[in-house]
Amino acid sequence: MKNIISAFALAWLALGSQAKTAASPSLTAAEPIDNHFIVQYHPDTSPTDRKAHEDLIHATAARHTSYRGIMKKFDIGGFQGYHIEIDPKSVSLLQKAKIIKQIQPDASISISRAVTLPPPLPLRPIVAPRQSTPSDIPSNIRRIPVSTWGQSRLSHRVPGVEGYVYDAGGSTAYVIDTGIRTTHAEFSNGSSSSRAIWGKNFIAGSPDTDENGHGTHCAGTVGGGTKGVAPLTELVAVKVFDAGGNGPWSGVLAALDWVVKHATANGRVGRAVVNMSLGGSKWQVVEDAVTAAVQAGVVVVVAAGNAGQPVNTTSPAACADAITVGAIDAGDARPYWSNWGVGLDFFAPGEGVESAWVGSDGDYASESGTSMAAPHVTGLVAYLMQQFGPHTPQQMRDRLNAFATRGAVTGAGEGSTNAIVYNGNEMFMS
Numbered sequence: 265m266k267n268i269i270s271a272f273a274l275a276w277l278a279l280g281s282q283a284k285t286a287a288s289p290s291l292t293a294a295e296p297i298d299n300h301f302i303v304q305y306h307p308d309t310s311p312t313d314r315k316a317h318e319d320l321i322h323a324t325a326a327r328h329t330s331y332r333g334i335m336k337k338f339d340i341g342g343f344q345g346y347h348i349e350i351d352p353k354s355v356s357l358l359q360k361a362k363i364i365k366q367i368q369p370d371a372s373i374s375i376s377r378a379v380t381l382p383p384p385l386p387l388r389p390i391v392a393p394r395q396s397t398p399s400d401i402p403s404n405i406r407r408i409p410v411s412t413w414g415q416s417r418l419s420h421r422v423p424g425v426e427g428y429v430y431d432a433g434g435s436t437a438y439v440i441d442t443g444i445r446t447t448h449a450e451f452s453n454g455s456s457s458s459r460a461i462w463g464k465n466f467i468a469g470s471p472d473t474d475e476n477g478h479g480t481h482c483a484g485t486v487g488g489g490t491k492g493v494a495p496l497t498e499l500v501a502v503k504v505f506d507a508g509g510n511g512p513w514s515g516v517l518a519a520l521d522w523v524v525k526h527a528t529a530n531g532r533v534g535r536a537v538v539n540m541s542l543g544g545s546k547w548q549v550v551e552d553a554v555t556a557a558v559q560a561g562v563v564v565v566v567a568a569g570n571a572g573q574p575v576n577t578t579s580p581a582a583c584a585d586a587i588t589v590g591a592i593d594a595g596d597a598r599p600y601w602s603n604w605g606v607g608l609d610f611f612a613p614g615e616g617v618e619s620a621w622v623g624s625d626g627d628y629a630s631e632s633g634t635s636m637a638a639p640h641v642t643g644l645v646a647y648l649m650q651q652f653g654p655h656t657p658q659q660m661r662d663r664l665n666a667f668a669t670r671g672a673v674t675g676a677g678e679g680s681t682n683a684i685v686y687n688g689n690e691m692f693m694s
Contacts, residue, residue, distance in 0.1 A: 297512055299331060300370035301355060302549050304345040309363040314344060317363060321348070336514060338521045343556030345549070347514040366549065373516070373544035375442065375478045375509040375635060412491055413594050414613030414640050419687050435535040435649040436498045437486045437642055438463065438523045440516065440542070441479030442509060443472070444501035448480060448627075450488035450620040451499060459487065463500040464522045466515040475507035477622040481631055482541050484620030485639035486646065491619045491628075493643025493687075494650070500526075505542070513550055516542065520553050524560045533561035534654025539642040540586075541567040541635035543578045551583040558585040558657045565589060565642040567634035574605035574679070582607055587645075587661060590677075591615060591637040592684065597674040602634055604677025610664065610685045611673050612640035641685050648687075 305314060318334055325333025336347040347370060350358070359367055444451070444460045451460035460483060462472050474480045479501065487497030502523060504515040520538070527536040538557065543566070544550075554564050566580045568590040575581040581588045581603060591602040591614025598604060599615055614637030621629035641664070648663055649655055655663065668683035676682040 295372040296369040297371060299349050299352060300335075300512070300514065301348050301350060301352075301367050302345060302370055302514060302517065303348055303358065303367050304343070304365045304549055304552065305363055306365045307342050307344075309344065313363050317361065318346065325350075336518050338517050338553070340517075340521050340524050340553050341556040341560035343553045345517075347517070368547065368549050370512050370514045371544065371547075372510055372512055373542065374511075375476070375505055375542050412613075412618050414485065414617050414636075415491070415493060417592075417594075417613050418493060418640060418644060418685060419689050435494075435537070435646045436500065436527070436532050437483075437494070437646045438500045438502055438527075438536065438538045439479055439483045439486065439639075439642075440502045440504055440519045440523070440538060440540050441474075441482055442476035442505040442507075443474035443479045443503040444483045444499060445474045445480045445620065445622045445625070446501065448484070448620045448622075448625050450484045450491060452489065459497065460499040460501065463502045463526065464519065465503040466518050466522075467503055467506050467511060470503065470506055472501075472503070474501070474503075474622050476505065476509050477629065478505070478509055478541070478635065479503070480622050481617075481619045481629060482539055482635060482639040482642075485617060485636060486539060486643040488620055493640055494647035496650070497643065497646040513544065513547060516540075516550060517553050520557050524557050524562055527562055528560070534656065535649045536561075537563040537565060537642050537645040537649070537660075539565050539639050540580060541633075541638050543567060543569045543581055545579065546577060546582060547579040550579050554580045554583045555585040561656060563587065563645050563655070563657045563660050565638050565645060567638040568603040568608055570601045570633050570635075571603060572601050573603055575603045575607045576605060578603065585657070587641060587664070589634060589638040589641045589685075590680065591632075591634045592673055595674070596672050596684065598676055598680075599632075602637075604680045606679035608677070608680040609661075610641055610668060610681065610683050611676070612637040612685050614640075644685050644687055 321333050332349040334346045334348050338345045446458045446460040451458045483499045484491045487494045487499050489495050502519045504519050505511040527533050564586045566586045568575050568581050568588050569578045588609050590608045590611045592611045593615040615632045616630050617636040618630045621627040667686045667688045669686050671682050673682050
């Protein structure tokens with residue numbers, strides 16, 4: 265091992281002053297960041313070997329190149345690696361180290377952008393049939409007469425029913441996004457405090473607030489006081505996108521790393537869920553990181569994407585361990601833009617979703633996209649964790665599957681699981 269690392273270091277000395285070249289392979293639907301790469305170790309690499317490898321890279325970068333070397337290390341359960349700035353010609357030499365599983369170029373990605381669509385169909389009061397549902401559902405049920413159509417859909421077996429039926433509850437939801445306007449009225453505790461708190465900001469030089477609106481909108485759907493699926497949930501802002509909704513994959517990996525460590529340190533494993541309404545080209549490194557977060561005990565919910573393509577073409581939606589969510593409209597049809605296919609786990613409301621916005625503490629906006637669908641599921645996960653206690657990710661997946669309304673989605677897409685998430689409370693309606 266020492267000889268392999270030393271050979272890399274010696275070669276880097278010779279290559280460090282050479283001209284910059286384009287990285288390979290590149291991402292087809294994301295913009296590679298020159299000279300920035302994500303390096304992933306093999307899972308069985310010992311801490312001693314990792315340290316020796318990293319120490320040598322640090323020393324070499326400091327003495328012999330104009331690049332910064334290792335900028336951030338990742339340790340997400342079974343996923344270890346680092347973000348490095350390096351001469352691209354040295355990457356092939358780095359790949360020869362037996363402890364390295366893969367190296368991929370860092371790239372700029374974006375939030376799963378909303379799409380412009382007509383408003384949803386009006387709600388109508390109807391009598392909804394009951395379906396078989398698990399028997400351990402709490403009976404202290406509440407009903408909000410006026411609610412968003414998304415809230416209503418999650419608490420009824422059929423579309424178009426007025427009111428949100430739920431049992432108050434929530435746990436902790438991490439929103440990896442553009443940040444959260446934590447002072448918004450949707451997140452008020454009824455005093456001067458807020459259920460939305462600032463977690464971590466991975467955008468250098470940006471303020472600890474949402475400059476875009478996307479993250480605040482998602483957070484409002486997860487746990488807003490009037491617009492949210494889990495109105496008592498603690499919301500943690502993890503900022504990885506700037507005012508334009510753009511940021512690097514390395515920031516997303518750093519955010520996952522931080523979330524798992526934060527949830528573990530604060531006793532939230534089993535009661536924590538992550539919302540990731542974001543995506544880019546198929547990128548195995550981020551899928552491996554999501555898998556590691558799930559294996560560490562954190563439920564990860566991701567947007568399927570808005571390209572009208574199979575979910576296996578984009579990450580992290582293609583990750584089998586994530587809960588991947590497609591969109592439906594108010595008539596239970598999949599919009600043409602919602603991704604679909606094998607690996608899509610559930611559908612949720614994603615068209616004309618009203619939630620908090622960033623113009624003021626009382627600002628609201630209606631948005632459409634799978635970015636809006638995923639937070640419905642994230643909120644439901646947080647809600648169910650509060651109602652039924654800690655869940656492993658697999659236990660939560662099983663519960664969501666047990667509750668789901670089957671076969672209702674029109675045009676679900678070949679290979680998609682035809683299941684709309686449901687909170688289980690309709691059986692207690694009078």
